[in-house]
Amino acid sequence: MIHQIGKIIRVCAEFFSFVIGNLIPVNKSLVLLHGSTVSSYNESTRYLYEYLLNNSHLSAVWMTDSKIVYDYLKKLGRPVVMHRSVNGAWHYMRAGVVVGNGSSYPTLLKFTGISTIKICLHHGVGPRSTNAADTGRIKSSFAILNNYSKFDYFNSTSRYTDIVISKLQFLIPDAKRISFGLPRCDHLFDKKSVVERGQKKPQLRLSYPVEESTRCVLYSPTWRPKEYPLTFPMSIIEGFSIADFDKWLKEKDILLLVSVHPLLEELEDFSGYTNVHYLEQNPTVDINQLLPEIDLLITDYSSIATDYMLMDRPVVYVMPDYEYYLYNFGLLEDMRQSLPGMEARSLIDLQNLILKSIDDPGKMSAERERYLSKFYDVNKTNACKSVSNFIEGLVE
DSSP states (O other): OHHHHHHHHHHHHHHHHHHHHHHSOOEEEEEEEOOSSTTOOOHHHHHHHHHHHHHOSSEEEEEESOHHHHHHHHHTTOOEEESSSHHHHHHHHHEEEEEESSSSOSOSTTOSOTTSEEEEOOSOOSTTOSSOOOSSSSOOHHHHHHHHHTOSEEEESSHHHIIIIIITTTOOOGGGEEEOOOGGGGGGGOHHHHHHHHHHOHHHHTTSOOOTTOEEEEEOOOOOOTTSOOSOGGGGSBTOOHHHHHHHHHHHTEEEEEOOOTTOOOOOOOTTOSSEEEOOOOTTOOHHHHGGGOSEEEESSOTHHHHHHTTTOOEEEOOTTHHHIIIIIIOSSOGGGSOSSEEOOBHHHHHHHHHHHHHOTTTTHHHHHHHHHHHOOTTOOOHHHHHHHHHHHHHO
């Protein structure tokens, strides 16, 4: 009964917000953005937002429901509005453009009207970029396609991803497809800065025991669906022991940092180990900021591999559930046929490949170049500027 009443109230609120949102005239130059969730300050929208503030006449505003993010941006003097507020509703009604990363555009209820231009920058590209539903929030592929169809423009990173992902997976029509690259990746093309940060690791030193000789490895497995709750996939490879691995890492002066999806509820306990740490869960930090300071990436089907390879640095793959992902979830291709990195299937494999990759980071450079020729056009080095120019052209 209570659930039904709540549903009726929400339907009424959405109807009211839809009507009001479409009666209020928009400010064409007002651009609203938020992160991968409305609580975080991250993803391509963050980089685009900061670019617009310094390089455009557009009025960029960050929308958030996080007091931490709100206070952080306010302290920096950047325009920010609380998502769930009267001011938030007013901004959504008045927005000329809203920009998101995921499968739904920024709005509160349905205050974002029909005349507002809606742009999806997309959250990342790789072999796992299919229309398969993998969270409890989105129940089916049809729901994903329906959500993406509500955007006016959908961004990609290359000719291949424009056709294979945008057109064939998400059924985005030609007139709605744009291809500018990801704003979050622009800084990865700055070779001088990337090399310097890789050597000095200034941001990692603030939070972790990083010395001049320490090599930093990031383990970033992809999100697993709820029906397959594997929180630390590395743990099921042959012979794996977190205690043994931590001891080996300490001996080799290697720090393993583990990133987790914000929706992951249960985590492994690493409190007793010296060289294995979770990345700090800070809504004001974007993982792409840290990539230049990482010497080696360990991953599986995650799109972070594509971003990381833009710096021509080595990737090691750990995919103990490969058969499930290929045949149950679905991948764009059989990755093992052309991996741009080496695969570890046991703890001994993993240890050997970590050392080989760190000692000879250029070993699979040609394979990485081949991979990027499909998934990320390396000529798209200034996505922020390209998207900014595109938006300015639309509002003018």
